[in-house]
Amino acid sequence: MIVPVALSQNSFDTRWYTLKRPAATDAPRIWRRWLLDRGSLTQHLVQASQGHFRVEVVRQLWGRPSRSEARALNIDPRQKVLIREVRLLGHEQPWVFARTIIPASTLTGKQRKLNGLGCRSLGTVLFRDPTMKRGPLQVGRLTLNSGEMAWARRSLFYLANKPLLVTEVFLPALQQVNYGHK
Numbered sequence: 001m002i003v004p005v006a007l008s009q010n011s012f013d014t015r016w017y018t019l020k021r022p023a024a025t026d027a028p029r030i031w032r033r034w035l036l037d038r039g040s041l042t043q044h045l046v047q048a049s050q051g052h053f054r055v056e057v058v059r060q061l062w063g064r065p066s067r068s069e070a071r072a073l074n075i076d077p078r079q080k081v082l083i084r085e086v087r088l089l090g091h092e093q094p095w096v097f098a099r100t101i102i103p104a105s106t107l108t109g110k111q112r113k114l115n116g117l118g119c120r121s122l123g124t125v126l127f128r129d130p131t132m133k134r135g136p137l138q139v140g141r142l143t144l145n146s147g148e149m150a151w152a153r154r155s156l157f158y159l160a161n162k163p164l165l166v167t168e169v170f171l172p173a174l175q176q177v178n179y180g181h182k
């Protein structure tokens with residue numbers, strides 16, 4: 001099934017801000033908490049969907065990072081990287097679009113498995129890895145292919161000191177979610 005891609009690659013060349021506190025954004029209240037929460041977004045979405053959660057792979061390919069992604073990873077923008085784009089669905093609604101950029105030098109040793117995640121959440125691998133470190137969260141606004149603006153966050157993760165960049169875009173459908181859980 002061809003899954004519609006919510007964003008084009010240059011959408012990720014937006015301006016990214018490292019915020020000191022959630023209130024510094026005018027994002028909806030709940031998103032401010034999630035936008036800057038350093039835990040697993042997957043866990044929040046599993047709870048908010050009462051377990052009706054799944055990862056849908058939009059595409060996974062070897063390509064080139066956007067300029068901003070290359071800068072964040074401190075790599076040459078001509079360097080080939082593994083690009084993983086997924087949608088995180090709650091109750092079959094697309095809640096988050098996530099794009100992960102993994103340099104080939106990170107896909108070595110135990111981290112080779114990052115190339116074979118399929119529909120397993122990247123978060124379950126990252127947060128179970130004892131060597132995982134997470135860099136500062138940055139927040140930005142991206143333009144979806146629909147023309148709507150969406151809040152997004154990104155951060156570097158390090159496994160065995162090898163970097164990957166994860167960007168998560170909060171899609172409009174997430175605004176309808178009842179956040180009864182904490």
Ligand SMILES: C=C(O[C@@H]1C=C(C(=O)O)C=C[C@H]1O)C(=O)O
Pocket residue numbers: 039040041042043055084085086088096098099100120121122123124126166167168
């Ligand atoms: C980093 C996490 O993994 C999530 C799952 C992803 C995937 O499967 O590609 C990508 C980004 C995240 O939204 C997380 O759960 O926090």
